[in-house]
Amino acid sequence: MTPTRNQPDSRPLVILGCKLEENQPGPALERRLKAALPYALDGRPIIVTGQHEAPAMAQWLIRHGVNPEAILEENQATSTNENLENSLRLAAPPWLVVTSDFHAPRVKMWAHHHNLDVDVITAATPKHRIPYLYSREVLAFIHSSARMLWRSYRRVRP
Template identity: 35%
Template sequence: MEKLKKNINLIIGIVLCIYVVLINLICGKVSFSYSFFILGIILIIYHFIKDKIKGINKVLKVVKPIILVFIIIFITIEAAIILYPKKNIDKADYMIILGAGLKGEKLSMTLEQRLNKALEYIENYDNGINIVVSGGQGPGEDITEAEAMKRYLIKNGVKEDNIIMENKSTSTSENLIYSKEKIENIVDGKIKSVKIKVVTSDFHAFRSNMLAKRNGYEKISFYTNNTFFPLIPIMYTREFLAVIKSYILD
């Protein structure tokens, strides 16, 4: 047990590095995963130099309370992300599908999962719902995410007349702002009176709701896809940081 405690930094560091390598082999390039890899390298290096650092125990006494506070904040926010309602099947006036990246013109795995979830809802609960596909064009994307989503939905049986394109947004906040503009122009009224169904990833619902409320959405519910299991640590950790960023800046 003592040996395990002594080598815990090394073990965690190696596990993190192996995890990142495997994830990128299985899923292709997963950008935020490199943060896990860097953390793993830091832990491995720390394991071999910690006994050579003078005054390390004094530093740890100062750092440990800070780490404890961080862990409490992390657990609190993650609990909110995990527990937020994600499978509402009530009918709505409009569906908004939030974009999630392309590789050229090819859907990312996350975006394809969101679209498949939207198709599931349309088929099972509301075949005639109006759909806003929301997403602009980012680095490495040959077309807008909205255009790619529209093509996929039409290919899978959705009527083109039911699809509204929002192709300017580059963030979740902009997704909701520009989609709101599209819908309000059609209904000639305020978004607060319109029932909105947002389709996104499970980890993304809590933050999306927070940003939606800031932008006047009131009758909003979510229907989300489950994150690919091996990606859960990466996606939920990234979302923790995104929630803090959105709370302060968006």
């Protein structure tokens, strides 16, 4: 869903968590928050999601001028799938989902699996983290694919 020129975009913003360093956003998460900031400042609902990351993300956004009343914390999710499933309890799609470039294909895959209407905004991966994060993501993509197949199989079996 793309808004027209005369129609403001009011879709909720869902910002997915990533690694913290000393209870503060690490480099990849800080890039996600910076990518989200222009959208977060316009008054739309914002969901920060991640078991340990959500409070730190909310505080970062507030320090950067976001209205605290616009922020909803989802602090139970421990995976991409849970980020999306748990965010459904807080706001209905369509959503703008903010994540890292390396993570976007898996986010889109899970959104498709759940029939969620999302557009993904990506933040660049910090150069020094590319080898690790992309390698990890290959394994996570395979794992997520297998989980989706299993879930689909279980759904169609009596």
